[in-house]
Amino acid sequence: MCEAGLGADAQFRRAIAHHSYIDQAIRARDDRAPQAAFVAYDAGETAIAPGDLVCSSRRPAYRTIAERRRQMGIGARSHCDVVIKVDEAGGRVFGIGGNVRGVVSLKVLPAVREAGRPLRVATADDERPVFAHLKLRAAPIDANALDTSPAYKRNAP
Secondary structure, three states: OOOOOOOOOOOOOOOOOOHHHHHHHHHHHOOOOOOOOEEEEEOOOOOOOOOOEEEEEEEOOOOOHHHHHOOOOOOOEEEEEEEEEEEOOOOEEEEEEEEEOOEEEEEEEEEEOOOOOOOEEOOOOOOOOEEEEEEEOOOOOOOOHHHHOHHHHHHOO
């Protein structure tokens, strides 16, 4: 996040514990963090785009922002991935995440659309539900940025 230009604590509260910046995004949703780069939404509440973060929880296993809001400031095992591509037709969201077993990896996350709602990352694992979508308060990158990136072109099948 620092290398992406979000070095100031008021923009992104970086910490090993993901809940620190999730809580900041919740405060932004409540108009209590006006400089925060992200605003928290429930999964499927708003359209997902490259640059957004999708967050899951483990202990406790939150299912909504409201559940986390009741425990803000208290430690929680959570994880977020940076969205790099949304495949609406294929029902997939591509995310990059690190800090897991010492590696950074590309994840292909299944997504679903419920009637009248935006696409959301599907929760395949009840022990780690995707409960939050942190919306970037900036214009998203090009929708096909992953497909046109030199790294992807070099390694594409």
